[in-house]
Amino acid sequence: MKKLLLLFLPVLLLACSFLYYYNSKPAFDSRTAAAGKAKPVRWVDTHTKQTLYHVVIGDSLAKGYGSSQGGYAGIASKQLEAKLQKQVIVDNIAVNGLTTTGLISLLERPDVKEKLQKADIITISIGGNNLLRLNRNFGILEGLKMLDQEKKKFQADLEHILLTIRAENKDAVLVLSELYNPLQLEDSISSYASLFLDGWNKTIRTAADTYNPAIVLPVRKLIPNDAKELLYDGVHPNDAGYARIADAFVQSLLSYKL
Template structure:
């Protein structure tokens, strides 16, 4: 009988100790999870300082913006400032009218420090490369000429992206595609829309070889919209730049984990 009582007391003691251990285990686990969740939440929503570097041609410079608001880059900056994950937005704009892709290499090499600091690198390039084909072969333009030049353009773009990515693999690179302002000025090339599509698709394919890249197609915005062009019938006006900025911002919102995830403080 004493043996039974003894084992009974040991059994109760075991149950009591086990209960204490269980209670300790279950009470600790939620506490650690809650703490981790709160840290993650704070990190996700803490506003960040975003450094933007704009590279490219006259569209980056903002030529044709009669309001003087910096083209699509200036308008995009204002939109980014309103984003919930952004505290401040600083912009370095290196856009230059008339720039072709092969001239952009020199700009990149001269501004490595700005590239290393950038969270977002915006680019517009290619319009002057197409115009070079037009000026060189105006009286014998053909789809084949544009297709041949597009392949060279894609090779140069790949080299440029490799250079930028080597300097700053964490920066998000945004390339704004080409639109067609030539519908009235190049009636002898009925395939010009097909040419623009080919160049855009080729650039998009090059970007897919690299992490942290976004291609923004704006061609549809300008189709049959002469009211969005400047008086030179080539550059966007303030309406056109507003539409480009909106399209770029919409793309950035869809990929905010890319450009907000490791922005430099």
């Protein structure tokens, strides 16, 4: 009998230990688990101050060339003021004709860095002039090779630009614009550029995902190649074109979640 008791004693102790652990372990609470995961919040809801500082950099699209209302950045800022009941200060330092190389140089200026540091919204349009300034006197193979090389340069320059901005300001939301091609030129480079724009715009979207918070405006869809009624001079949008981009700007920013 003693031998039998000694044989079952370890088993009994193990069972008692298991029951004690099981009964003392806190029950799983789905509400507690859910609370552990932070719910996404809208970017605009994270800004409680009454003034938003909006810095605009890049080329003529960012500048608003052809607009009487400050381009899409100016129009969008006025809409945001009305919807958020906040003042939006626009500081547009974009330059007509600017390329990625020019923007890199602009970002090195101390006064520009100071503006970036204070910004809540940073709007960027760049890359269109890289395409417009390409030498168009090439054949098919040479043209394809040149476009590929220019795309690699654009990708490297854009990475440099966003890295520079984030070094000055990691919290501002970046609003990047897609490239578009309203020109109807009868040369091989223009037709190739139109085909390659999807690849260039994919580069912009990938960069935006890397340097969040950021959104990308689908300018290529908003300003189609044949939408002459939206163009000021055959290249830049008119007030109607800029208003269409501004509407997408506001909608995207107000719905953007962190």
